[in-house]
Amino acid sequence: TAAWLIAVAGRTEFRERLGELLLASQGPYAGQAYCVALATFGTPADADLLVAYLDRYLRRPDLSYDQEAALGALLLLDARLGADRTAGFLTPGGLWQQWTDGSPGRDRDAPDPCRAYIGQLCAVAEQSARHGKAKR
Template sequence: MRHAGTDPELMDLIRRFVTPGRRYMRLGGSSLRLSGPERDLFVRELVQAAGEITPTELGILLEGGWRERKTASWLVAVSGRTEFRNRIGELLLASGGPYQGSLCIALATFGTDADADLLCTYLDRYLPGPDFRWDQTAVFSTLLHLDAALGTERAAPYLAAGGLWQQWSAATPNTVRDPQEYRQIVDQLCSFTGECAELFAGTEPRN
């Protein structure tokens, strides 16, 4: 992991891509509350950043803290850089901090069976135990989203009586959010990302 306090290269990328306009704070659910000119400006600047950042720079941000990873995940999603799929899967499986839902949004935006596989790998590792992780509900809700998009039923075994989701929910009753309700948020975030991706597709070729 790289730390901004001792890494000038990372600090420069944070200045350029993470903190402008408090971007890292407005990505995710906060973006759904934007409207009018404020929303339009945020979208334009996010799309511009997705076009400016290079693959190497994205890789560096993904080695940083949660703010850097969160921002990088969204830039990856907007620009459709599927070459980062495995790296995002690794970070998700490491379950190393808050706001891991941004990693899920990137996988949901890619929207393939390979992305569902990564989500299932996470669930198979972390649902059998009662431990609370940052992202069980986000991961499972994203799998529900991908099932709907792909016409699959990958989530069904987890939801079945005695399935892993049922077991984990029973073991952690105070930490569980309704995955179907959270899935609606995933749907909205993917719609927002799709809007940005359409604008990105009309820009100059990316780095």
């Protein structure tokens, strides 16, 4: 809940703490809101945190935590920033493929749906922020 409020309020002073919590990954799904917040902040520093997470957790095919959310958020940031930080993860034989191959049921072709889903969540946060400002 706190990460959603941080995203809606644009409280970038919590960037580093969100990155720490994301990297700590105490279990599945905990970091999705952290990824949304970082994507809404939209800076290279936020992309760096997502890259660090993916670099660590895509190497762990035994864990299904927030890899898809982080990849979706990084894809969004790449588009906004004109960067291509996801390329290294998505190359044939790269970490994304290794992670998806490590467990049946993971979809190697999931990057586009991941980006779309996180994009929808970011749109909710951004719309809530606009709505909150309009009420003031």
